[in-house]
Amino acid sequence: MQSIKIRSYVGKDGMLHLDIPVEMIETELEVMVILKPIKKQTTSLEEEELKQLEWHEFIDKTYGCLRDDPIMRHPQGEYEQREPIE
Numbered sequence: 001m002q003s004i005k006i007r008s009y010v011g012k013d014g015m016l017h018l019d020i021p022v023e024m025i026e027t028e029l030e031v032m033v034i035l036k037p038i039k040k041q042t043t044s045l046e047e048e049e050l051k052q053l054e055w056h057e058f059i060d061k062t063y064g065c066l067r068d069d070p071i072m073r074h075p076q077g078e079y080e081q082r083e084p085i086e
Contacts, residue, residue: 018033
């Protein structure tokens with residue numbers, strides 16, 4: 001038994017094409033394939049764009065959620081008058 005590890009790309013068609021050279025010829029083989037997605041390494045600029053996208057999605061989901069129960073600001077009271085700083 002021989003293990004071969006390769007990295008491949010799945011295109012827009014959703015098909016994975018594997019071309020694996022083996023030393024055996026005219027031999028029946030049992031092949032096992034394990035699929036493990038690779039986490040894409042993002043740059044700090046991409047990460048910032050993702051954070052902004054998440055923020056915009058949050059705003060879109062929560063916008064207007066208090067329209068039936070508006071926030072009321074009560075009177076703030078009287079504040080002491082201080083001498084100006086010179």
